[in-house]
Amino acid sequence: MNLHRLLLKRQEQGRPVRVAVIGAGKFGSMFLHQAPRTPGLHVLGIADLSIPRARAALSRIHWAPEAGGAPDAATAARTGATWLTEDALALIADPHVEVVVEATGDPAAGLIHARHAMRHGKHVVMVNVEADVLAGPLLAREAAAAGVVYSMAYGDQPALVAELVDTIRTGGFSVIAAGKGTKYLPAYHDSTPETVWDFYGLTAEQAREGGMNPRMFNSFLDGTKSGIEMAAIANATGLAPPEDGLAFPPAGTSQLPDLLRPHNEGGTLARKGVVEVVSSLTRDGAEIPDNLRWGVYVVFEGDTDYARRCFAEYGVATDSTGRYAALWRPYHFIGLELGVSVASAALRGEPTGSPESWSADCVAIAKRDLAAGEVLDGEGGATVWGKCIPAARSRGLGAVPIGLAHGVRLARPVRQGALLTEADLHPPPAEGPAGVARAVRAEMIASSL
Template identity: 65%
Template sequence: MSLHRTLAARAESGRPVRIALIGAGKFGSMFLSQAPRTPGLHVAGIADLDPARARAATERVGWARERTEARCVAEALRTGGTFVTDEAEALIAADGIDVVVEATGHPAAGIRHALLCCRHKRHVVMVNVEADALAGPLLARRAAEAGILYSFAYGDQPALIAELVDWARTAGLPVVCAGKGTKYLPAYHASTPDTVWGHYGFTPEQVAGGDFNPQMFNSFLDGTKSALEMAAVANACGLDPAPGGLAFPPCGVDDLPSVLRPREAGGVLAQSGTVEVVSSLERDGRPVFRDLRWGVYVVVEAPSDYVRRCFAEYGLRTDASGRFAAMYKPYHLIGLELGLSVASLAVRGEPTGATRDFRGDVVATAKRDLAAGERLDGEGGHTVYGRLMPASASLAAGGLPIGLAHGLVLTRPVAAGSPVAWADVAATPDDPAVAFRREMEATFAREALRT
């Protein structure tokens, strides 16, 4: 089935896929730049805490101002325009919406909006990996119970990794490791919004002249975003994080099969069937040759001597034994590619990657010695970063998820490099996001005991 031809046919018959976008930041803006260029997609509504910012985003990506003058969703559906509002709940509930794109980046908001999609029977594209890593396993169950589809966002790395894993398994190739590339050095774990621009090499003039959020940029640098994305991949693809979390080995594309193989075969992996992020920097800061900083990969194993010979016959890059090989995609275009998720949900009835299990978790970890009484400032902040852990280890330790580590006050000190536990903070149990996460922990802990 061709997505483009089917969407074009829907456009011709006046039945476009009607979309609500929640959050008009960078990812949402990139999607808005492309949606009008795709026949059969109609962004009927945009919800943002700042509607003026949302309208400015549409104009920045090339929309005519009159396109966003609809006064309600019904008018937008009738005229082909777009309704802009600050009321996300009302937009999700509006008659006629088919697919909701959740792009706020706020974990609690993502949970709330996904549950509203369940109530109102709207398929949801969860751009918000922060929410998925925090509560995706239970959100996916609720979506299935409601009869809707819950999907990763195509263009973001978790969806592209899930696609490569699905390709490998459908071809009968065992998956050894899957993941992505990033810029990493061990010192980055201690980076704060005050030091982030030096690590990126941005000058004060560049920062002053652009729309730069230091805490958001720092969440990519300090390892938190990589941990969140790999937790999402582990939970979607049935892969298990290594006991020690991500190691970020320096590795270029030519060396993927040699580096990302089990230790007993000469590689760095503690186990097969795992996730890992490769660094585009050697540990001394030199650039890795043919790095994968912007891309994704999967390493597979030849299941027989015959397949190993086929790898060689068709020029596939392998390790010295010919047993391990890699496929990769060097780039991802985030919001520019998001239309594929929307189309896949509406046309094929298939998500582009979807959470299934609770195998990986991201626990808040102290960047420095923290004292009792200090207030945590969450992802990308001054106090904690997110460390990937097996979910079983996180549950056993009572780890505090990074997605809830914003604004909580420590009740006792935590040493630098140590995980923060629920017992270390004063959490409000009736906060909806806290309550939903605790319900998820209890649900999966009970199921683990039964198995």
């Protein structure tokens, strides 16, 4: 609870925390909106594949035109302006940069940028959950060896869940379940970029006018983003993923402690200490009034009569027995809160959540019957969706992670609902960013992780 004070001190010293933002998409733009309003932070540079696109993003968030006018990093450091560049590696390597925010959303790019940052002694805030789930446990170990911080992104749900879990454990309680809410029905797993707007009640034209990316929204809908985020939470907290994927039980906040307790005590969980996502819809499609669609939660246990009596005395939300309790946050601010991670890495040397082990993976599942010769189109596409399962099971099956299920050709047919394995694929090319990502992933598999 001292980050703001530490930022003020850096501002008074004329030594703001200088940040490189890689990717000026939605999440990056939300952080960029708040950064000039945060004392002690200076966005030294923004790297994006398209400078015109980056300038358009800055215009939408009301940056002053001159703020993005520095011709290089040295000028930006001297004047307090921001350097716009297409050369992410040069920006990351610049000696003025203290923290790198990786917000591209591309898993291969994320791994490349993170390793480059660590080689140059920079802290990494990994907004790119896709990259984190693909090889984050390895990156966290490498960051520790390099003496820098590798952090999940505060404001995104995985970091907020990790914070809740840490708070509850620090208080001496056992975590029974933790996760987030989302809008879910089983039929959503089959959604494609062509059908996604029907589920949101929009026309394709309305979505285009709103600047909505159909693949991104489809990933939210078809369960992939939930699978990725729960895998990240499991790796950061040691909580277990379900053996065969998330169940998405319908639940409002009032139902959390009754529903998310062991099945032999009237709940739905196979065991204590798991990640799970709750749906804001009942299975017939009705909206649950006190749903947690935008929020996060933790269910924990009061294992003594005294603790349970305290729960009752102070109005803690519990199950019918008073033994299991829930704490939740109803919404999250996405990139508007990211400055917490940046400040924590630079000023405390601490991540806002980071992988501690490789306990969960997010693997590719066929959305329909796939024919030999078809090319997979990855996260948010029409061919596969991502399911969160134990990492040990993924390794044993040779499963294809969702982060590598893009641009690869099938060697044989795969039935709808089947988990894809490396044996189902033609050998992918070893060159380019995708080849680098595969190599990093192979390193993690080969390691003791």
